[in-house]
Amino acid sequence: MEYEVVIGLETHAELSTITKLFCGCSTKFGSEPNTQICPVCLGMPGVLPVMNRKAFEYALKIAITLNCDINRFTNFDRKSYYYPDLPKNYQISQNYSNLGINGYMNIEVNNTIKKIHIHNVHLEEEAGKLIHPEEIGADYSLVDFNRAGVPLLEIVSCPDMRNIDEVESYMQTLRKILLYTGVSDCKMQEGSLRFEASISLRQKGSEKLGNRVEIKNLNSMKSVLRAVEYEIKRQSIVLDKGETVARETRLWDEVAERSERMRSKEEAQDYRYFPEPDLLPVFIDEKWLNIIRDTIPELPLARKQRFMETLKLSEYDACVLTEEKVLADFFEKCVNVLNRPKAFCNWIINDLLREVKDRKLDIHNLPIQPKQLISLVEIVEKGTISSTIAKEVFSEMVQTGKDPQTIIEEKKLAQISDESLIEAVIEKIITSNPEAIEDYKKGKKNALAFLIGQVMKEMKGKANPKIVNKLLKDKVGI
Amino acid sequence: MRLIKSTAIQIKDKIVSGEIQAKDVVRSLFEWIRETEPNVQAYITLNEEEALKKAAEIDKKIENNEQIGLLAGVPLAIKDNICTKNLYTTCASKILKDFIPLYDAFVIDRLKEEDAIIIGKTNLDEFAMGSSTENSSYKITCNPWNFDCVPGGSSGGSAAAVASDLAVMALGSDTGGSVRQPAALCGIVGVKPTYGRVSRYGLVAFGSSLDQIGTLTKDVKDAALLLKVISGNDLYDTTSAREPVPDYIDGIDSSISDLRIGIPREYFAEGLNCDVLKAVKDALKVYERLGAKIIDISLPHTEYAVAVYYIIANAEASSNLARYDGVRYGFRASNANGVISMYCRTRSEGFGNEVKRRIMLGNYALSAGYYDAYYLKASKVRNLIKSDFDTAFKKVDCIICPTSPIPAFKIGERANNPLEMYLSDIYTIPANLAGIPGISIPCGFSKEVLPIGMQILGQHFEEKKLLQIAYAFERETDFHLKKPVFKVSSAKI
Numbered sequence: 023m024e025y026e027v028v029i030g031l032e033t034h035a036e037l038s039t040i041t042k043l044f045c046g047c048s049t050k051f052g053s054e055p056n057t058q059i060c061p062v063c064l065g066m067p068g069v070l071p072v073m074n075r076k077a078f079e080y081a082l083k084i085a086i087t088l089n090c091d092i093n094r095f096t097n098f099d100r101k102s103y104y105y106p107d108l109p110k111n112y113q114i115s116q117n118y119s120n121l122g123i124n125g126y127m128n129i130e131v132n133n134t135i136k137k138i139h140i141h142n143v144h145l146e147e148e149a150g151k152l153i154h155p156e157e158i159g160a161d162y163s164l165v166d167f168n169r170a171g172v173p174l175l176e177i178v179s180c181p182d183m184r185n186i187d188e189v190e191s192y193m194q195t196l197r198k199i200l201l202y203t204g205v206s207d208c209k210m211q212e213g214s215l216r217f218e219a220s221i222s223l224r225q226k227g228s229e230k231l232g233n234r235v236e237i238k239n240l241n242s243m244k245s246v247l248r249a250v251e252y253e254i255k256r257q258s259i260v261l262d263k264g265e266t267v268a269r270e271t272r273l274w275d276e277v278a279e280r281s282e283r284m285r286s287k288e289e290a291q292d293y294r295y296f297p298e299p300d301l302l303p304v305f306i307d308e309k310w311l312n313i314i315r316d317t318i319p320e321l322p323l324a325r326k327q328r329f330m331e332t333l334k335l336s337e338y339d340a341c342v343l344t345e346e347k348v349l350a351d352f353f354e355k356c357v358n359v360l361n362r363p364k365a366f367c368n369w370i371i372n373d374l375l376r377e378v379k380d381r382k383l384d385i386h387n388l389p390i391q392p393k394q395l396i397s398l399v400e401i402v403e404k405g406t407i408s409s410t411i412a413k414e415v416f417s418e419m420v421q422t423g424k425d426p427q428t429i430i431e432e433k434k435l436a437q438i439s440d441e442s443l444i445e446a447v448i449e450k451i452i453t454s455n456p457e458a459i460e461d462y463k464k465g466k467k468n469a470l471a472f473l474i475g476q477v478m479k480e481m482k483g484k485a486n487p488k489i490v491n492k493l494l495k496d497k498v499g500i
Numbered sequence: 501m502r503l504i505k506s507t508a509i510q511i512k513d514k515i516v517s518g519e520i521q522a523k524d525v526v527r528s529l530f531e532w533i534r535e536t537e538p539n540v541q542a543y544i545t546l547n548e549e550e551a552l553k554k555a556a557e558i559d560k561k562i563e564n565n566e567q568i569g570l571l572a573g574v575p576l577a578i579k580d581n582i583c584t585k586n587l588y589t590t591c592a593s594k595i596l597k598d599f600i601p602l603y604d605a606f607v608i609d610r611l612k613e614e615d616a617i618i619i620g621k622t623n624l625d626e627f628a629m630g631s632s633t634e635n636s637s638y639k640i641t642c643n644p645w646n647f648d649c650v651p652g653g654s655s656g657g658s659a660a661a662v663a664s665d666l667a668v669m670a671l672g673s674d675t676g677g678s679v680r681q682p683a684a685l686c687g688i689v690g691v692k693p694t695y696g697r698v699s700r701y702g703l704v705a706f707g708s709s710l711d712q713i714g715t716l717t718k719d720v721k722d723a724a725l726l727l728k729v730i731s732g733n734d735l736y737d738t739t740s741a742r743e744p745v746p747d748y749i750d751g752i753d754s755s756i757s758d759l760r761i762g763i764p765r766e767y768f769a770e771g772l773n774c775d776v777l778k779a780v781k782d783a784l785k786v787y788e789r790l791g792a793k794i795i796d797i798s799l800p801h802t803e804y805a806v807a808v809y810y811i812i813a814n815a816e817a818s819s820n821l822a823r824y825d826g827v828r829y830g831f832r833a834s835n836a837n838g839v840i841s842m843y844c845r846t847r848s849e850g851f852g853n854e855v856k857r858r859i860m861l862g863n864y865a866l867s868a869g870y871y872d873a874y875y876l877k878a879s880k881v882r883n884l885i886k887s888d889f890d891t892a893f894k895k896v897d898c899i900i901c902p903t904s905p906i907p908a909f910k911i912g913e914r915a916n917n918p919l920e921m922y923l924s925d926i927y928t929i930p931a932n933l934a935g936i937p938g939i940s941i942p943c944g945f946s947k948e949v950l951p952i953g954m955q956i957l958g959q960h961f962e963e964k965k966l967l968q969i970a971y972a973f974e975r976e977t978d979f980h981l982k983k984p985v986f987k988v989s990s991a992k993i
Contacts, residue, residue: 061603065823067596067704068583068605070737100819104843111822294866296875299708299816302738
């Protein structure tokens, strides 16, 4: 039977504020366990939460970016469940009046734009982390509360995705938006960006949704895609047999590449939501909304279109450049000073990205400055160095951080255009290669290339190739 | 007169003038505690060593002519649900046995800044859930006027301590009457400020939207002084008000001749003890004599207050008390196998019956499918109760009624009937639901010579006016000067 796949995604993104959502503790990742804690994020008796304004504004920024209706009078709710990593055994979250509702995000699949509706965007606090001892038979577990209270943004999509490609594009587009707006570092390996998928199948043409299965424990975008693929297959097999898919939550096993039931719908928890009495409702007026609106940058999709239309880049180039905001920013800084989009694009895509990859550098901490690349392009254009030498200079720039001019001077790499100097070398080469001259005179064209090569070799590649060519032809007499 | 029988203002004046030293006050107080505390049982933890140290510091400040605080040398008792750094804070619960907070509550910071001396932590109903202080896991506090009776609750330890001079003043907390009711039953002054007037930071939460720290003092002026010290905005409590704090003592003796006093007819109904009724009626005559006008008013939604309160307070409590799980601090049951079993055993063994009852009721009211019928409906009725007061305060300046329908009852008398116990707070609960301030002052005695309290309610942030109204009565009467007589030999000094 032919099925239509219906997929929705829940995204959790840790916001990159300096301090936690309700206290002044640091949000830094990777510190010694329980070194970034205080009575508030430990849920000690008598403590109260105080809202981090920055975190709230970050959440608001994303709600606006995702075209949501903003709840002008938004409130927080307590979500109750018992787990040792949750200090208060309730999470301060939003349920009855989410910050943003009824939004959408455009994604691009096979050059077509599709609108994915956003059910809601809300702000909540992160839990701590359980550490299970490795020793066999250990009868305890440890808890690290450094992460407890880190601001967490939850973005819930509507079940609008119909295939793996759309899921992938949704994740990539959302990730780029979070990075572009600067609200999250989106480091999946550190858990600051996480996805949960819910999948159901229905007969093609049917309006009624099938039973939904939620998949948790998806640690990378790749595992999201694998798990979704696996689930589609699993559900079609069940349906093909004429059975019904059970409404349940399943856990993805990355190693085994399969999912297993975690709990059924009947076992679903009752979170006993009620309004958080310790926080006042937040009123968002037009003025505040406009201030936040003004901080939203051009989004990746729009930027890509602009690069293609006004800077005449190819789709591939525009795509690679806008993939990472830092690259696109770098590129624009260059182009704004010197209008050579193609040249800068090539340097960034081919050379800079290769260096970053080879040297395993952090893309957010690029080894060279735009003004250095601008000056390199200018030097090449002036003919001070050849494009071959330029590659060498670039590599040196990445390694040392020095300006191209300095490298050229220190290494004496400037191109030699002094005709008398070149002529002297040509004389020497002609004298020592009589056979080549003979060959050339007999009409063997590649003999000239050989001679040019010999001159360049003698001059360590620094001779201006145009002058060498001209003088050599003059000498050999054509 | 024995030194410790004095009010805080009297003691402070004597210390400032050099007539006495702070350490004399602390010493004589602990002497009296050693003698009397075994009968009253007001304290869970005593802080003698630190108190003496602090007294010595204050004496030194005075010797050196340094600036001293508003409460210099005044011995204060703190209800044991207010966090004190390095000093046990148990909430009278087994689950917080041996728990020592890492920080001081906002109010404790303020007291320390003003050179008050913290002498100990007082008994309460476990997590402030109760009206008799019988629900403590540690001890039963007796009413100083009759050791067979309860002191009221939940701030029973604080009220009994002040009434028997085991402390000069005390802090309590009031979620549904827990400051005003024990103040009434022990014959002292109790103030529940406007919600948001005093920071809740460091008060162990019971019903977060109702909780408010209040004062228990020997007279109205002491209440004014203590309230001034603990009030004000706190950045650590988003719900604390930015409203400026007036000087409550300044102008406390203003005339009340134009005062319009509202008498809610719903409060003078069935269940009201006749001694209490008579005492309040007599008190109203005093006000009339002073030129006040008595106006009959209605608070039509009063009959729902207790039900609304027990839904909202318990719902919030069930969530506030979820953190006591044995994972990070406090009591952890032994012999658990696995985390769920640790939770169950810890909470089963750590909490008392009344706390468990309220957690279950609260969880029920918040459950999927019941939320709308209970919590949401209760929140709506709460708004109606609030607007009852708004309407009333358009016609009157304050409302006067009994604080408790009955004087102190016998220990054990109501312990097995939670519903009857809940009705002890029938007159105090509405103020918490509406967030308005209330004060209970002594206004008479029953035939059994048990104190009777009268409650004065006012509009949000009108504590100053309430204190003036209370002081006008206090100046005309001597109920606040009456002291219980103990059959024990009196201490020296």
